[in-house]
Amino acid sequence: MIQRELEDKYLVMPEKAELLIDVALRNRPYLPNREEAVRFIGVYIGIPFCPSRCYYCSFPGYPLQHRPGLSEFFQALIYEVRQTGQALKELNLVVDNLYIGGGTPTVLDAPLWDKLLDSLQGGILGPETTEFTVEAGRPDTLKPEILNLLINGGVNRICVNPQTMNDKTLIRIGRQHDAQMIRDAFAMVRHTGFKHINMDLIVGLPEEGRTEFEQSLREVLRLGPESITVHHLSRKRGSTWQMQEVDVNQDPIGQMVGNTDEIMVKAGYLPYYLYRQKYMRGNQENIGYARPGSFSKYNIRIIEERQTIIGLGGGAASKFVNPNNWTLTTLYHPKDPATYINKVEGLINAQVDKLRALS
Numbered sequence: 001m002i003q004r005e006l007e008d009k010y011l012v013m014p015e016k017a018e019l020l021i022d023v024a025l026r027n028r029p030y031l032p033n034r035e036e037a038v039r040f041i042g043v044y045i046g047i048p049f050c051p052s053r054c055y056y057c058s059f060p061g062y063p064l065q066h067r068p069g070l071s072e073f074f075q076a077l078i079y080e081v082r083q084t085g086q087a088l089k090e091l092n093l094v095v096d097n098l099y100i101g102g103g104t105p106t107v108l109d110a111p112l113w114d115k116l117l118d119s120l121q122g123g124i125l126g127p128e129t130t131e132f133t134v135e136a137g138r139p140d141t142l143k144p145e146i147l148n149l150l151i152n153g154g155v156n157r158i159c160v161n162p163q164t165m166n167d168k169t170l171i172r173i174g175r176q177h178d179a180q181m182i183r184d185a186f187a188m189v190r191h192t193g194f195k196h197i198n199m200d201l202i203v204g205l206p207e208e209g210r211t212e213f214e215q216s217l218r219e220v221l222r223l224g225p226e227s228i229t230v231h232h233l234s235r236k237r238g239s240t241w242q243m244q245e246v247d248v249n250q251d252p253i254g255q256m257v258g259n260t261d262e263i264m265v266k267a268g269y270l271p272y273y274l275y276r277q278k279y280m281r282g283n284q285e286n287i288g289y290a291r292p293g294s295f296s297k298y299n300i301r302i303i304e305e306r307q308t309i310i311g312l313g314g315g316a317a318s319k320f321v322n323p324n325n326w327t328l329t330t331l332y333h334p335k336d337p338a339t340y341i342n343k344v345e346g347l348i349n350a351q352v353d354k355l356r357a358l359s
């Protein structure tokens, strides 16, 4: 019935309709009911700095030398985290999932991580925060000292994102590391004791076809992460390639995807969330695969919009969900660190007002 409606009314291809239904059924146990949505929220913290800028990226990933720099941004962030934590306590709101992304949050050094983890104790992180993810997207930022702080600070899911395991492509996309550094970073993260590692790959990178993508996929599978997100390249606004009008790849995208789904399912991973973005190659979707039991609550809820998730820091988006009628309002934090610093007080007040109105 639903399959037919998707195909007839929305002209969805039969295999995509099947995928959508499978994903929706897997999502269902992770969606809060009304009572849960009144009490529990999620938090996203954006650290908009990276060691260097990847050419395809439109995320807020300012190279570290950006002015005003990391320390001024960090001061404003700690202030926002502490003020928001205090407000959450007063409003009796409990954070059950926390995600620190960016950018590359692991550009923060150990003393800064120490301060940030400490500030989270003031009302954001608590015993009911069952999922705490940190993006360690770039292996060139990972150090044992930081990983130890993260695991002792409650982080239980970490993302090490190769995008490709092909050394030549890594150079072409502006990364400053090779595939061996990814293998070493993965081993370091595992050795620290992390039980859930996610890895991201991109289909359609320059001069990569189906063979190259499948090589990366198989190599990542050999490492054995608990989840793998397969993105499709998009020429997003704000990326270096979009600004330079670089034509990234001519191959038909359908051929490049190949039999990814079959390979993933055979290896024990199931598609559990998906989304589309503007300007994506071949009108495909990004799909999160995970082993059963390793589905990310944050990823499902940010896409399904069935839980309020507030954003703090640079470039963060907040989604406020009214549990009485499931309507949505949003609030966006500026990407630019200088603008964020200037506006932080107003952002805190606006955010707390919206939370109060929902409680």
Ligand code: SF4
Pocket (backbone or CB within 6 Å): 049, 050, 052, 053, 054, 057, 058, 059, 060, 061, 102, 103, 104, 137, 138
């Ligand atoms: S893709 Fe990730 S690591 Fe690369 S610039 Fe963007 S946020 Fe930074």
